[in-house]
Amino acid sequence: DAGITQSPRYKITETGRQVTLMCHQTWSHSYMFWYRQDLGHGLRLIYYSAAADITDKGEVPDGYVVSRSKTENFPLTLESATRSQTSVYFCASSESHGYSNQPQHFGDGTRLSIL
């Protein structure tokens, strides 16, 4: 079925480790987004991408790296994980013509715990 999938659903790692969260969408949407969701903060944008090889920072980009070599994939990497990055991470996509006026389609999230 078409959709947006995130993997893994759950991940436990240690501080200082590198961890990559995967996101794959089958709609060929131009735009993709990464958010983190924490109690008391709601959804906060980390990075987004308007197309392959085009990425830009969101509200909370520090400590994260993204890439977009293919339209359908948008991995998020924590190069040296810290406990403050424990969170639920959501990936989303939307159609072209810009993210304005287009609904976002979300994956079901990755729950990341950093010990």
Place this chain on the structure above:
Amino acid sequence: SQKIEQNSEALNIQEGKTATLTCNYTNYSPAYLQWYRQDPGRGPVFLLLIRENEKEKRKERLKVTFDTTLKQSLFHITASQPADSATYLCVLDDKIIFGKGTRLHILP
């Protein structure tokens, strides 16, 4: 900086009544505003989009209003059902700023 606030963290409504959720924003004039529903352990799901030149938008039992003078959007669920229990998020679309959400509980 732009700020978005949603009313109360939790709202309890009796089944069959109308639930009204509020989204207020400051320091910005969005061209669009969207509402999403989020269930526990799931990602948000898009419900409705309303543009600044639209006063009201409807979809089945859902209604959204957008008052650019008050800088406020209201989200209504009529004839509410226990299945409507979820967290509802509003977002200033141009800036991709999400509110923290309102948890809605429909009591049978």
